[in-house]
Amino acid sequence: MSDVPSELKFLSSHEWVLVEDNIATIGISDHAQELLGDLVYVELPEVGSVIAAGDSVGVVESVKAASDTYAPVSGEVVEINEALEGAPDKINNDPYGDGWMYKVALEDPEEVEDLLDADAYAESIEDED
Amino acid sequence: MANKTPLYQCHLDAGARMVDFAGWDMPINYGSQIAEHEAVRTAAGVFDVSHMTVVDVSGGAAQAFLRHLLANDVARLRQAGKALYSCMLNPEGGVIDDLIVYLLRDNHYRVVINSATRAKDLAWIDRQARDFMDLETHFRDQLAMLAVQGPEARERARGLFEDYQQQALAQLSRFQGVEFDDCFVARTGYTGEDGYEIMVPAASAADWWNRLLAAGVAPCGLGARDTLRLEAGMNLYGVDMDETTSPWVAGLGWTLALDGERDFIGRTALLEQRAAGIKQTFVGLLLLDKGVLRNHLRVVTPLGDGEITSGSYSPTLQRSIAMARLPAGAEGIVEVEVRNKLLKAEIVKLPFVREGKSMLTNGSKDS
Numbered sequence: 001m002s003d004v005p006s007e008l009k010f011l012s013s014h015e016w017v018l019v020e021d022n023i024a025t026i027g028i029s030d031h032a033q034e035l036l037g038d039l040v041y042v043e044l045p046e047v048g049s050v051i052a053a054g055d056s057v058g059v060v061e062s063v064k065a066a067s068d069t070y071a072p073v074s075g076e077v078v079e080i081n082e083a084l085e086g087a088p089d090k091i092n093n094d095p096y097g098d099g100w101m102y103k104v105a106l107e108d109p110e111e112v113e114d115l116l117d118a119d120a121y122a123e124s125i126e127d128e129d
Numbered sequence: 130m131a132n133k134t135p136l137y138q139c140h141l142d143a144g145a146r147m148v149d150f151a152g153w154d155m156p157i158n159y160g161s162q163i164a165e166h167e168a169v170r171t172a173a174g175v176f177d178v179s180h181m182t183v184v185d186v187s188g189g190a191a192q193a194f195l196r197h198l199l200a201n202d203v204a205r206l207r208q209a210g211k212a213l214y215s216c217m218l219n220p221e222g223g224v225i226d227d228l229i230v231y232l233l234r235d236n237h238y239r240v241v242i243n244s245a246t247r248a249k250d251l252a253w254i255d256r257q258a259r260d261f262m263d264l265e266t267h268f269r270d271q272l273a274m275l276a277v278q279g280p281e282a283r284e285r286a287r288g289l290f291e292d293y294q295q296q297a298l299a300q301l302s303r304f305q306g307v308e309f310d311d312c313f314v315a316r317t318g319y320t321g322e323d324g325y326e327i328m329v330p331a332a333s334a335a336d337w338w339n340r341l342l343a344a345g346v347a348p349c350g351l352g353a354r355d356t357l358r359l360e361a362g363m364n365l366y367g368v369d370m371d372e373t374t375s376p377w378v379a380g381l382g383w384t385l386a387l388d389g390e391r392d393f394i395g396r397t398a399l400l401e402q403r404a405a406g407i408k409q410t411f412v413g414l415l416l417l418d419k420g421v422l423r424n425h426l427r428v429v430t431p432l433g434d435g436e437i438t439s440g441s442y443s444p445t446l447q448r449s450i451a452m453a454r455l456p457a458g459a460e461g462i463v464e465v466e467v468r469n470k471l472l473k474a475e476i477v478k479l480p481f482v483r484e485g486k487s488m489l490t491n492g493s494k495d496s
Binding site: 034037038040041043059061063064066089092 | 146157158161162352355356419420421441444449468
């Protein structure tokens with residue numbers, strides 16, 4: 001059973017969001033990394049770029065498949081996890097910690113309310129199985 | 130209902146993630162595909178390949194039949210146990226399947242074909258067999274098959290056999306097998322490593338599996354099997370070649386036995402294709418830019434476009450690699466279209482990896 005931390009918000013496409021001081025940290029869920037298997041390549045948005053909720057902003061590639069990642073929220077990308085370039089397996093090993101992908105300065109904090117809470121996300125991945 | 134191999138429960142017990150593979154419930158990995166890949170390159174791993182199709186061909190006409198059916202020549206098998214890799218072609222020279230055929234003993238061959246092609250292969254073989262008297266084909270669906278692969282595979286697997294069997298196994302040369310009662314062991318595989326493929330009755334498969342794991346052999350899934358065979362430059366049927374491709378354009382010209390007058394299915398077409406000139410070449414690609422090469426991506430060369438047939442990530446080289454069909458004469462650096470970007474890749478000789486070692490140094494300097 002995958003880990004779904006209760007303090008996070010989610011997209012049904014498996015991205016997670018943690019908001020602290022108007023900054024959203026974004027990654028992909030434990031369930032997503034399990035589905036993909038060993039990750040070998042991650043493409044992140046550029047720092048300084050402005051992204052809109054729902055945009056395809058990057059790609060995660062495992063040995064077996066490539067998967068687009070979508071922006072859960074709108075705003076400017078203020079930081080990316082550069083350690084992922086040399087070690088994409090950090091996402092497999094610690095999807096909610098060292099495996100974070102990028103941070104966004106929120107344009108509209110209320111957007112976060114539209115995301116799934118942990119229970120709703122856990123339910124959506126159970127339906128998938 | 131998906132087919133299950135006799136090892137289905139063993140896979141669940143080992144924590145496998147199961148996927149559908151050509152109608153079979155098979156393990157894709159047991160946690161980490163890369164760790165399993167590395168286990169095979171550095172130590173020993175075991176794959177359940179019981180979904181493969183085993184057909185025994187026997188009778189006075191067995192050799193004549195297989196010499197008609199297959200593009201490689203089973204007359205080359207002169208010693209009991211010897212194995213031969215071959216394509217089975219249609220009259221147009223397209224590949225119906227690729228397979229391994231073993232000479233078990235006089236007038237008795239064992240053919241191992243793919244699982245995804247089982248129904249059409251068996252129908253094709255039966256149809257061709259009608260013209261032969263004194264011939265029996267027997268689909269061995271009660272056999273399980275375990276592939277034990279890696280530099281330590283033979284030693285660890287041998288310990289599970291009786292003393293007299295261990296001696297016979299120690300003397301096996303590559304591409305050769307030996308029969309013990311209801312068990313057949315061959316020094317063959319699909320990983321580019323040494324090892325055995327072990328065929329046993331379905332009822333004893335779980336016991337063999339458990340004893341191999343107890344001997345320190347890592348359970349490995351189809352995910353690792355695919356990256357291992359890709360590194361080893363071994364074709365995958367349905368991906369690198371199919372009924373619309375000739376062995377000439379799939380890197381399989383070396384498997385065609387065209388000498389003499391042997392009249393096998395597809396021969397006329399192969400000779401015509403060769404006389405007309407082979408327009409495509411089958412090569413390895415090493416990605417120089419960042420990213421991952423995937424099946425069916427377009428390859429741009431100065432001589433025209435080609436296509437990746439199999440692409441993935443190479444855990445051994447820690448780069449992305451692929452096999453591709455390109456216009457004949459393509460060489461050097463080419464470009465691959467990945468998500469609307471053109472990435473640089475270098476044409477290299479196959480295989481990429483053999484027995485745990487990168488073959489790239491020679492390959493890339495030569496080309």
